[in-house]
Amino acid sequence: MINNSGSIAKIAGILKKSKSILFITGAGISADSGLPTYRGIGGLYNDSTTEEGIPIEMALAGETLKKSPAITWKYLSQIEKNCREATFNRGHQVIAEMETRFERVWVFTQNIDGFHHAAGSRNVIDIHGDMHSLICATCRWQGTVKDYSEISIPPICPECGRIVRPEVVFFGEMLPEDKLAVLQRELRRGFDVYFSIGTTSVFPYIRQPMLVANQLGRPTIEINPEDTEISDFVDIKLRMRAAEALDAIWSEYRLK
Numbered sequence: 244m245i246n247n248s249g250s251i252a253k254i255a256g257i258l259k260k261s262k263s264i265l266f267i268t269g270a271g272i273s274a275d276s277g278l279p280t281y282r283g284i285g286g287l288y289n290d291s292t293t294e295e296g297i298p299i300e301m302a303l304a305g306e307t308l309k310k311s312p313a314i315t316w317k318y319l320s321q322i323e324k325n326c327r328e329a330t331f332n333r334g335h336q337v338i339a340e341m342e343t344r345f346e347r348v349w350v351f352t353q354n355i356d357g358f359h360h361a362a363g364s365r366n367v368i369d370i371h372g373d374m375h376s377l378i379c380a381t382c383r384w385q386g387t388v389k390d391y392s393e394i395s396i397p398p399i400c401p402e403c404g405r406i407v408r409p410e411v412v413f414f415g416e417m418l419p420e421d422k423l424a425v426l427q428r429e430l431r432r433g434f435d436v437y438f439s440i441g442t443t444s445v446f447p448y449i450r451q452p453m454l455v456a457n458q459l460g461r462p463t464i465e466i467n468p469e470d471t472e473i474s475d476f477v478d479i480k481l482r483m484r485a486a487e488a489l490d491a492i493w494s495e496y497r498l499k
């Protein structure tokens with residue numbers, strides 16, 4: 244903590260001079276809500292093979308969803324069940340509060356738990372989707388559920404009776420073009436400061452905004468107890484958990 248207090252003061256100072264902020268968030272921020280982390284999908288698998296004898300990546304792959312949706316739904320619903328009691332934490336809350344205090348704040352998240360929206364953030368690009376949104380690929384019916392206790396697994400379309408899918412990007416699937424377009428639009432406008440929080444940044448599209456910010460000479464800040472793909476080049480590396488770090492930064496900012 245003593246080592247971190249200098250960095251926290253520095254970050255608060257940068258925020259004082261900033262009007263626009265980009266937050267890139269990953270599983271680490273939701274881990275502070277008690278969610279286990281599983282490669283950005285937030286799940287319960289340390290063991291990588293399922294009961295069906297296939298790797299969990301395969302169970303949660305677009306290909307499996309097409310061929311055997313019941314398998315994908317079985318594992319997604321286990322992940323959902325594990326998250327059901329959890330909700331957003333102080334980290335999500337601070338980011339949502341910042342949206343009301345700065346001119347332009349955007350969140351670019353890998354998480355599918357919907358916690359940023361639940362905490363009150365409006366400018367959210369949930370690039371991997373939200374597991375609470377359902378869509379029918381056959382008739383285009385769309386719906387939202389609070390949790391999966393409301394639905395049968397696999398859930399059936401109320402309009403046409405086919406199995407619906409969650410609006411989630413599974414392994415091997417394309418990223419949604421509309422969300423990528425919003426991201427590109429906002430990246431072109433640029434931000435005064437860029438945060439990467441609780442993500443290992445293994446996906447190139449998660450890493451790229453930080454790389455570009457660095458090339459533009461804009462301040463880059465990473466909050467993560469671990470070392471990641473971007474730790475070497477960020478301006479400030481805060482080795483703390485997300486909720487604790489954001490709360491400390493926000494308190495320091497408001498003192499100044």
Ligand SMILES: [Zn+2]
Binds near residue numbers: 379383384403404405
């Ligand atoms: Zn349908």
